[in-house]
Amino acid sequence: MTNHWNDIENSDCVLAMGSNPASNHPISFKYVTKAMEKGAPLISVDPRFTQTSARADIYAPLRSGTDIAFLGGMIKYILDNNLIHEKYVKAYTNASFLVNPDFKMPGENNGVFSGLVENKYDKSTWSYQTDADGVILKDPTLSDPNCVYRLLKKHYERYTPGVVSNITGTPKDKLIVVYEAYTKTGKPGKAGTIMYAMGWTQHTVGVQNIRTMSIIQLLLGNMGVAGGGVNALRGESNVQGSTDMALLFHILPGYLKTPVASWQTLEEYNRKNTPATNEPKSLNWWKNYSKYMASLLRAHYGKNVTLEEAYRYLPKREDGQDCSWLTLFDNMYKGKFSGLFAWGMNPACSGASSHKVRQALAQLDWMVNVNVYDNETGSFWREPGLDPSKIKTEVFMLPCSAFMEKEGSITNSGRWMQWRYKAVDSPGVAMPDGDIMTELFCRLKERYEKNGGPLADAITRLTWDYGVKDGAGRVRHFDPDYVAREVNGYFLEDKVIGGVLYKKGTLVPSFGLLQDDGSTSSGNWLYCNSYTEKGNMAKRRGNEDRSFIGLYSDWAWCWPLNRRIIYNGASVDPDTGMPWDKKNPVIRWDGAEWKGDVPDGVAAPGAGRPPFIMKPDGVANIFGPGLADGPFPEHYEPLECPIEENLLSPQFINPTIVRWDEVGTGTSVDARATCDPRFPFVCSTYRVSEHWQTGVLTRWAPWLAEMQPELFVEIGSELARLKGFKNGEHVMVKSVRGEVEAVAIVTDRYKPMKVAGMTVHQVGIPWHYGWVTTNMRKYVHGDKVPEVFTGGDSANLLTPFIGDPNTGIPESKAFMVNVERKGV
Amino acid sequence: MIPKKGMIKSTDAFERLVHWWLAITCIILIITGLGMMFHSFNFLGTPLGGLKNLKLVHNFTGLLFAPALFFAILIWWREAGVFKMPEDLEWIKVAGGYLWHVDDVPETGKYNPGQKAFFLAVAIFGILMVASGLIMWFPLSLPSGLVQWMYPFHALGMLVIFPFVLVHIYLGTIGVPGSARAIFTGYVTRSWAEKQCPGWLKEMEKEGRLEIYGEEKEEAAHG
Amino acid sequence: MAEKIKLYDTSKCTGCRACQLACKQWNALPAGQTYNTGTYQNPPDLQSNTWMLIRFQEMSNGNGDVKWLFRKDACMHCTDAACIKVCPSGALFRTKYGSVALDKDKCIGCKECISACPFDVPRYDPVTDKIAKCDLCFSRIDRGMEPSCVKACPTGALSFGDKDEMIARAHARVKELGGDANVYGDQFVGGTHMLYVLTEKPSVYDELPERPRVPLTVIAWKDWFKPLTLLAAGGVLAGSFIHYLTHGPKDTSGDDQAGGEGGE
Known part of the structure; x- marks a missing residue:
């Protein structure tokens, strides 16, 4: 969530699409209800009339997998009726950027963007026109046919209500009712929010579904404001936290990239991943990339090894290697794995095409199932109809503690890191995950120390200071408090920054102070500030709200820097620093400084610094060239669908998806x-x-x-x-x-x-x-x-x-x- | 209360057995019923170890009451279940002489209309009590619309039977001396019979079926 | 002590059933094996171990729109509580908060309350031979807490407070909602201590009596026959006594040889 749960209350229109919050995020509905009490309509768009629909003011059905068509129609509606928040769009988005004239869009290019080669895009035409200094050319009047705004209009010109209704199955009048209600939030001072979940992500166009909504939110000026944002309702209490901490294969903690084989040195790695910009006023926060990487390496290895060595120890993917879920299990199915830790996971039920997953498990030599209960993964070999004697996989069950049996933090969808305490002891021999990992690590380390092995140092030189150690230097009991501190990070030596002396061994107060010279550590730069010399911020339980918009800034801690609403720099008029919405101000310029939430990206009013500082150009991307399947979302049919053609173009399905059914095993x-x-x-x-x-x-x-x-x-x-x-x-x-x-x-x-x-x-x-x-x-x-x-x-x-x-x-x-x- | 020579047999052993069987169960039912009917009588459950046991006693006594009622009806419905017109009507008109002075109380048979009314009340409402009581015991197996009505019926039965029983006890004991003897020993004095059931006495004498204590049973005596 | 009311606003209920779970948790009620019978509603009805449940009901109107109604079904805590009226042992009693609570020790398992209740709420547990029903979390409200279902409700569909305030709130909400919305509970059985704000007419909801009242049978029994019995029995006793005093025993003695008064 760019915003947070409580903030839904501030919304003037709540759209629940690709989600059923009433049922699956029941607590969120507390705030939906509050918003509704204040007059905000609730719109439910769902193939099925759900509990959310039952409470909604407007319900519109749609065929599964046609969200881009539905939302594309809304974009057209906004542009046709000029409902955009104009000042916002001009100041805070790339609407005025001029795009490479060679860039072609699906409407004029057989349903695909320019550059498609086989099933991958060569993105060279997805670029901007620049002047001699490399500064992007812009048309503040938004009239240049090559500016993002005009291209957007052209692209969605095809998404007429008739076509959209024909694709989505949503009656035309319902479409218009939804468009009308939601786009009212384009008025300055009004905010609309989107609550989405797996109903949007679990598609072959999952990311583009969300991109479409992001574009709508930008056009309506709903990003960064109270009651707005793009809000992912996570499917699990700590998905946000685990994603922040590198749940996915392609990222390290804090969304740093996992190294690939061709990035041989730390310097090269940093160079490849630190974005550059020629925009004179853009802050380009990722320019600090190397500081965060250095601090992460220090958290892993301390000062035992040099940063360069530490980088060398990191495992690296082959260039272009995909290790995502489906690829991983496809490889397992093909016998390319010998072992698996299924840790708090039940892929035999949660994995798509579970038969394939279950058969893949039988290809393993061993599997360790770490879970609270036995499950279909740990017991796959005794599934009715299978002959256990024919299955070679040796399965170990490690019973672990349930959430109430251990201490630690959970980061919720709203990015709040909240500390939890242990309530009861674990039953039997069950152990907290941290203890299991510590035990595993210690034994691995002992073995590497004794027997050596390839890159033994990568293991033996790791720091593992996660608890009180015994005489042999081994952690007896895992203590999450040590981890929380390491995640925040330390000064590893006395350091003077901006005239202030930070003593060796003290906690780094903010990621702005992290260094690339190895003098600081931080397990996750985004969480730097979560554990300061004042204590563990996640344990805070202050329930006073000084903001009047329900920020509750003294309750627990929120990344980044306890900022409750990110991109809040866009919630104010760029010239005056006054909030668009006077009633629900997130931040406000009082003449000397910003008041309210921790300001995001803004300099003093009138300074002209674009506030989306995580983007190299400083503005939010309506034109988004970063994705694999196009800078504008385009409707494609799901891989399996009931109709034989894409009514919008000759391109039937997303051309860039990875396919197994054609090249795969044929089973x-x-x-x-x-x-x-x-x-x-x-x-x-x-x-x-x-x-x-x-x-x-x-x-x-x-x-x-x-x-x-x-x-x-x-x-x-x-x-x-x-x-x-x-x-x-x-x-x-x-x-x-x-x-x-x-x-x-x-x-x-x-x-x-x-x-x-x-x-x-x-x-x-x-x-x-x-x-x-x-x-x-x-x-x-x-x-x-x-x-x-x-x-x-x-x-x-x-x-x-x-x-x-x-x-x-x-x-x-x-x-x-x-x-x-x-x-x- | 040993019968004396010359007394007239008015009840046989089976009649007396059934009467007392019915009487005792009825009184237990009334007392335990009262214990559940009025919170102020809840204490009646205390000697039984609680109201729950009282309920059990009530329910099982009801099961014993039912056959007694069955036999009672079998025995008495001819003698006490049918009004004989017009003499019974005449008797009713003067309330049998119980309430005000009546010079000439119309003659009645073995049972006067008052007694008949009591019998009919016990018979009809007794059946109602048994039926409604059984349903109330197992209310979940029947539709609640039906079950609902059993409670007022049961209460109505109580409303009718309880006062009648009190009247019966009064008149069977101190109200009409000599009556109790009939149901303890089976014999009454001739004078009692002359006063209480002259019609019956005359009829029995006429038919020669009268059994007199100490005398040989006559041929025509009914079995 | 002020009377309390639990207000249930169907217009804010999402059918998440946190209340149903919280009820089981606070009252330590075990679960039972259930099966899906083609509805989300489970257990299918109130049980001795399920004191409240959300009823799920679909409602289609002519023009193709559908509504999904949720209704929290549990004891309504009537002021004129038929169950209290019929309870022979005083196990069911009115608390100082106006709610109807159950003293389990006193319950004799007679099931009279079951057929008396106009809302079909009490359930019999054959194992304990006692009835069971919601007691508005007497153990909680008596300690100043709200009932567990109210505590668990995420949307504010449930609230708990002083009687007058809750009734006023219910009517205000109905005014806000307009249409068929109505307050259900304050106009019958002396006023209930669980109050509904219904979005539809009461007749629309499954298992919800349109005009609940203490059944005629209970009134006949408890308000008519019961005092009449007392009156009749007392009258007879008194009458007999007066009769004995004024008339004296009937003279059944005669002059025959077998004479002699009764009552030897």
């Missing part, structure tokens, strides 16, 4: 079935309030299991009538990759839609279930036997093994299935 797990009469219905997976992820924590919780005991599939009443299904009967949901048994919930909340003149039915299925239940466990005397057992297997047995070209996130929100009576 059913990678198959796809688009416009295939065997699989006529569009299907989405989703979640319910009562269960969490693959249900490993919640399916064992009787109170929750009681409320949602079985896998179900929601089917529209009309479809049920056509197929002769009765409510509550067991049916089989089949895709070309697999099938699951589910209870049919026949509902009026799914309605058939008219798409390209055809009637399209859509069904939906939650993915929380799995075949492992405690029912099959042996109980000894005194064990508490759960009162409820759940039924059903993972809906991911159906989902396609295909992902977004930027992130690799699988397309589990739009695929094709059939539903049949059981036994047919």
Whole structure:
């Protein structure tokens, strides 16, 4: 989230699209309700009429996977009716930038942008016109046909309500009602917010879905303001935190890039990753890249080794190597892995095309399953129908502590780092993850010290000061407080900066003070300031709000620098420093300094510094050349869809996606079935309030299991009538990759839609279930036997093994299935 | 209360057994019923170890009450279940001479209309009590619309039976001396019979079916 | 002590069921094996171990629009509580907050309250031979806390407070909502201590009586027959006594040889 949960309350219009916050982020609805009480309309756009829709002022259905068409239509509506926040757009976005005249857009280029070679773009035409000094040429009047604004208008000229309605299945009048309601927030002083979740990301155009909305938010001047922003509702309590800490393969902590083989030296690595700009007034914050990398290396290795050595120790990807989820499991499926730590993960249920994942696990020599409970991953070898004696994988189960059995921090969707305390001891031999890792590390280190090995120093020289050490220098008990401090970072030597002396061993107060000379450490520069000499900021529980817009700046801590609303430099008039919205000011210039939230990127009013300082040019990107699939979002059909053509262009699907079905193994797990009469219905997976992820924590919780005991599939009443299904009967949901048994919930909340003149039915299925239940466990005397057992297997047995070209996130929100009576 | 020579047999052993079986269960039901009907009588459960046990006693006594009621109806419905017109009407007109002075109380058979009314009350409302009580015992197995009505019916039964029982006790003991003997020993004095059921006495004498204590049973005596 | 009301505003309920869970948690009610029967609603009905549940109901109107109604079903805590009226043991009682609570020790499992309740709330537990129902978290409100369901509600659909304030709030909300919105609970059974703000007419909701009242059967039983019984029995006793004094026992003695008064 660019903003945070409480801030939704400040919104003048809440759009919930690609999300069902009422059900899946129930607490968020506290703030949605508050906004509604103040008169903000709630708009729910969803293929299925959800709990959110039930509360919404406006509900509009759409076909899964057509969000770009829907939102592209909104962009056209904004531009046609001149509803943009003009001053904002001109000052804070690249709308006025002149683009390379050779740049071609899908409307004039067979549905693709210029530069497509095979399935990759050569982005050389996705560039700006510059003057002799390399400064980008701009047209402040936004009239040059090559300026971003004009190109945008041209690009979305094709997204007429008629075409959009034909693609999305949303009735035209509903489209207009939504556009009208939301675009009212383009008025200065008004803010609209978007709450999105996996309904937007899990598509082959996932990133572009969000880009489309970002463009809308920029056009309407909704970024950086209270009640605005682009807000990802995370699917897990600490997804934000784990992403910040390098959950993904391509980033190191703090969104630094993982090194690749061709970046042999630290200097080269920094050079390749430090962006440059010729814009005279841009701050280009990433120019500090090398400081953060140096501090990270220091956090890893301390002063035991030189920065250069430390960089050398870091594992490096091959150039262009993709290690995202799908590729990883594809490689595992092909036998390229010998071992796996499934740590707090249940890929056998959570992975797209779970049959492939389950078969991939059988290719391993060993697997360590670290989890609170046994799950389908740890027990994959005993899945009904499999012969365990034929499976070579040796599986180890390491029971670990649940969240309430250990201490540490969680970073929520709103970037708040909140400290949690241990409530109860772990049962049996279960240990906190930190202790398990410490034990693993110590044994690895001992082994490397004794036996040596390739790059042994990379392990043996790591610092591991995460607790009180025993005589042998080994950490006895993992203490997250030590980690929190290391994440923040220390001065490793006495340092004078700006005339102030910072003593060796003290905590660095802010990332502005991190150095590239090795004199500071920081495990994650974004979190520098989270643990200062005043203490652990995440433990703060001040509940006073001095801001009047619910910032609660003394509650816990928020990255970066406790800034609650990022890009807030754009919430004020660039000339006066006065907030666009006088009632809900995020920051305000009082003549001498900024008041309110920690200001983001702004210099004194009138100084002309563009506030989007994380962008080299200092402005937000309406034209976004950074992505793999185009600088403007373009509608493409999902890999599996019910219609045979893309009504907007000859290019049917996203041309840049990585495909397995054509080049892969040729087995059913990678198959796809688009416009295939065997699989006529569009299907989405989703979640319910009562269960969490693959249900490993919640399916064992009787109170929750009681409320949602079985896998179900929601089917529209009309479809049920056509197929002769009765409510509550067991049916089989089949895709070309697999099938699951589910209870049919026949509902009026799914309605058939008219798409390209055809009637399209859509069904939906939650993915929380799995075949492992405690029912099959042996109980000894005194064990508490759960009162409820759940039924059903993972809906991911159906989902396609295909992902977004930027992130690799699988397309589990739009695929094709059939539903049949059981036994047919 | 040993019968004396010359007394007239008015009840046989089975009748007396059924009467007391019915009487005792009825009184237990009334007392335990009262214990549940009025919070101020909740204390009646205390000697039984709580209201829950009182409820059990009530319910199971009800099961014993039912067969007694069945036999009572079987035995008495002919003699006490049918009004004989017009003499019963005449009797009713003067309230049997119980409430004000009546020179000439119309003659009645073995049971006067008052007694008949009591019998009918016990019979009809007794059946109602058994039926409604059983349903109230297992209310969840029947539709609640039906069950709901059982409670007022049960209460109505109480409203009818309880005062009648009190009247019955009064008149069967101190109100009409000599009555109790009939249901303890089976015999009444001739004079009691002349006063209480002259019609019956005359009829029995006429038919020669009268059994007199100390005398040989006559041929025509009914079994 | 001021009477308290729990206000439930259906227009703010999202059916997340945090309340249903919190109820089980605070009251330590076990879960039971359930199955999906074609609805989110589970357990399917109130149970002795489920004192409240959210009812899910779909409503389609002619023009193709659909509504999804959620209703929190639990004890309404009537002022004229039929259950208290019929409870033989005094197990069901009115608290000083106006709510209807249950003293489990006193319950004799007679189930009379079950058929008396106009809202079909009390449930019988055959294991303990007692009934069970929501007691508006008496153990919490008596310590100055709000009921656990209210505490858990994320959206403010549930609130708890003084009677007058809650009734006023409910009416204000209904005014704000307009349309078919209505306050449900203050106009019958002497006023309930769980008050609904309904977005639809009461008749629309499943299992919700349109005009709930203490059943006629309960009134007949408790308000008519019960005092009449007392009156009749007392009258008979008194009448007999007076009769005995004024009339004396009936003279059944005669002059025959077997004579002699009764009552030897």
